[in-house]
Amino acid sequence: MIPAVLAQVGGTRAAPLQLPEVEYSAMAPALILIGGALILLVWVSVVRRRPPWLWAAFSLVTGAAAMGASLWLWFDVRDDGPRRAVADALVVDGFSVFFFVLVSATVILAALLGEGYLRREGFGGPEFYVLMLLSASGAMFMAAANDLIVVFLGLEILSIALYVLAGFHGRRLESREAAMKYFVLGAFSSALFLYGVALVYGATGSTNLVSIAQYLAGNVALENGVLLAGMALLLVGLGFKVAVVPFHTWTPDVYQGAPSPVTGFMASASKVAGFAALLRVFFSTFSTLRLDWQPVVWGLAVVTLLVGSVLAVVQTDIKRMLAYSSINHAGYVLIGLQAGTANGISGALFYLLAYTFMVLGSFAVITVVGRRGDAHHSLDTYRGLAARRPTLAFAFTVFLLAQAGVPFTTGFLAKFYVVSAAVEEGSYALALIGMLAAVVAAFFYLRVTVLMYMTPASAEEVTEGAPPAQPRLRLPATTGVAVAVAVAFTLAFGLLPSPMIRFARQATLLM
């Protein structure tokens, strides 16, 4: 019957529908993630025996497969050059593959984190993993998008799954509240983004990033208000995702309320994907409009750096503190974008790479210290952690120091890289503000570090025979692995960063 209908449609004098050729191999990592999610869903409804470790294990395998596919693509792109796929809607260049690798890494680490968390909180199902895998596939689409519509699709795939994940811990009021807030504000910013897409389309006649760039290169618009307004709205939409001030308002509340592993995933994957789209759209597509967006990005970077670091200082909740810290980090990535040079972009990429591991590691520690109920996030909880869990405290120290930008960690190089890119371009004021923000930021990172190394005044309690103030923390093996990987990455590539610097340098955009 269907062929008949199709024949009828075909018969109505319309041209036959031209379906673009889909190059599946080009999108293999994202497709693996989606496939993994689907298999998980089918599995849970078909097979009766479902040991609880299975979901995590399967997600790990999926993440590893995506990582493998990404690496294969990396070498493929390096040898045979970048390619476009699905009728130019996607582009697989070094830049996108760099993000495929990064997102695969977040999937692996987040799956390791999730396992211990879900078991502790008593969640049995695979929903967490399914949502995370789908969300990550959205992140990959954003990174590879060569069309504003595809950016939007990726953004929504990423976000909708994240909204649900944020509210995953349904018994916790904060979690539900975070999901609600994130959803409402996210929808709001998506609308702004979409409006921006429409305006840009109106001004240039295309949503394809390359066509837009070509149009802008070939035509000089005398009245480009519509275009610039569209560009500004795109900046708002993506700026929301990566938590740039003044579009950051959701961040502290959502980071605080969402389950800790989800926060870690959100802080890494979502921010990374948002920046992937932001860097591509602004650096490559709107490169001819550089003089128009550079001052705006300059201003956003300044307020983001300052608000992020100053407000982090007054926080008393570790997750809120790290939320502001992540806002502060976004400011540094913006410094790289603002430079608008190849060095600036590779600096930004290196920053995101370093940041991903630092932030996931930090939230791994936070997940453990949060204990059952995921409720112990006051800074006071960290007092004396070194005495109770020396290794965990050491790992957290590494993450915090790296975020503060201490030499011989990846965090130092990341900051150094973007700031020197700004200096090269003569943005001395921005470099200065970046360093000032680093000085302020060092304060709150070191504050937590010092708290951990100061044992609580437990001497009296012990002598009085009272039980210790804090119960022993349980560190699940999987979380331990995640923390170890993140520490190893942060220290090893802080000491010998050359491979990662090369990685970030070779991740070039297809212009």
Add this chain to the structure above:
Amino acid sequence: MLDVAYLIPALPLAGFVVLVCLGRRAGDPGAGWVATSAIGLAFLSSFIAYVQLLGKDGEARAVVKPIFTWIRAGGFEVEAGLLVDQLSLTMALFVTGVGTLIHLYSIGYMKGDERFPRFFVYLNLFAFSMLVLVLGDSFLLTFLGWEGVGACSYLLVSFWFERNSAASAGKKAFVVNRVGDFGFMLAMFLVFATFGTLDYQGVLSRVDVLTATTATAIALLLFVGACGKSAQLPLFVWLPDAMEGPTPVSALIHAATMVTAGVYLMARVSPILALSEEALTVIAVVGALTAFFAATVACAQNDIKRVLAYSTVSQLGYMFLAVGSGAYVAAVFHMVTHAFFKALLFLGAGSVIHGLHDQQDMKHMGALRRLMPVTAVTFIIGWLAIAGVPPFAGFWSKDDILLAAYDKSPLLWGVGVVTALLTAYYMSRQVFLVFYGGERWRKAPTAGAHAGGGGAAHDAKHADDAGTGGHGAHGDAPHEGPWVMTLPLVVLASLAALGGLLNLPFGESARLEHWLEPVFGEALRHVEASSAHKQALAAAAGGAALVGIAIAYGIFIRGRRTTAFEPPVLQRAWGIDALYSALIEKPGHALSTFAARVVDARVIDGAVNGVASLVRAGGGQLRKVQTGYVRNYALGVAFGATVLLGLVVMRAGA
């Protein structure tokens, strides 16, 4: 061949790692011995490296020992290594040497403390960081060590964090040092932007490309960093408060080693300083003012450690005066002799505090020379050395500085001589109050219940531990410490007495000068003066010292005065602390609280150690009005979007 130079920082690091892993098992005093032998061996290694260096010619003595290539990407290469030359080795020798003695002393002093192993973990980490600071071959490694010693200082000052004052002192040190570090970081970026490298050799061999303006900027920014670390005006406020730490920490970190890091940095970049007369003048003036200012404040303190703390600030001022006058050798010379006598004085003070069961107020001491003979004799040697009485070490190094200052400007020399007089006075006052006069400690209130002159708390924690676990039952009479405490005193006292031999101003015996000369090269200024002129200046300095002592003798021995008569404004350090508090701390706190209220309503209290329950209660309150929030947030986003749109469209219209 494994070079012995690598061992210098590696040994304290190894000690640190061993103690972190096995500290608890090693316990008390095992952990102390591990740490002491680690740094003792580092001293030995430094000495061997010194002998090796002696075998080479003067110019070939600066050797870079690569550790590894840190970054290799494209044409960009950064190496990390050790720079072993006369300057860094001099620093390494006295850091490890004095460090070993203080480690040894700490075994006795910290006995019975419940965190005994932890203390030595920090001490070894400190020694490692300090050695990285002085031996690093680039600004970056120095900065790493710089931050490391800062962190250790912070940890050690707050070692007895149960006391509120100790915790807040640590915080103060941290915040003030941030200001200095900012200067250092900016200087580093400026250096990197100018030279494309941060290696000392790469930078300092090409300083001729610098314009005068850039040289001044780099020099002054580095000086800001040095001011923070070396407690110069106006960033000195943290050092007196840092005396809250255990006394060996005050001796090691806040007198002998870490606080001299700023002077070391200045000496290291002497070729840059030499390009900027303005910067040198600023440094000299700040140094002289700090020396004078801190000396006046030291005259009015009653807490035995705070006198020494302000004295340290004052002596550091002398060193900067020397740097500013281009007399880098004199600065290093004074740094070394100061390390000897100030470490000695602090350890002596620690011995007194220990003996008097944590009494720090000099008003409640007196006549201790009979009961604590070793401490008294060694302390008196330290006193004569710092006061500048010939032939003790301090006289020679101070004389060198004053000579150079006279060459720079007689006015600076005048300030220096007056400061020398004040130094002799306040140190004599201290000695007379502590070791002479009546036995006022008999009537003293029990330690711990009494708040000392400067508002400092006492080593109360230590009192408990010493009483129960320490050196057996002792009566109320002051007593001498165990041999691990007296031996370092004796060694340091001999060094303080004989340290002048390092650089006597007679003919060929100026050993330190010959040794260090290749490092500074043309940056070093030689004072051309007749020997009669030099002798007159030396006589003036020596005379000032004797006058100061005589005045103190008249007041405190003849006049038997024990109560304070100094103007209270001096006791409060000319009110600078209060000024900072009023100008910066309070408005800053108000501003951040205000900002937090406006921008982030969930924050209730900006306090670092905010009470968790308060926050939770506050959060609960706020959650009740939750409905308004999403709307507010959306409003924020919309507002931002509008501003952004407005800006962009205005641009389009223009």
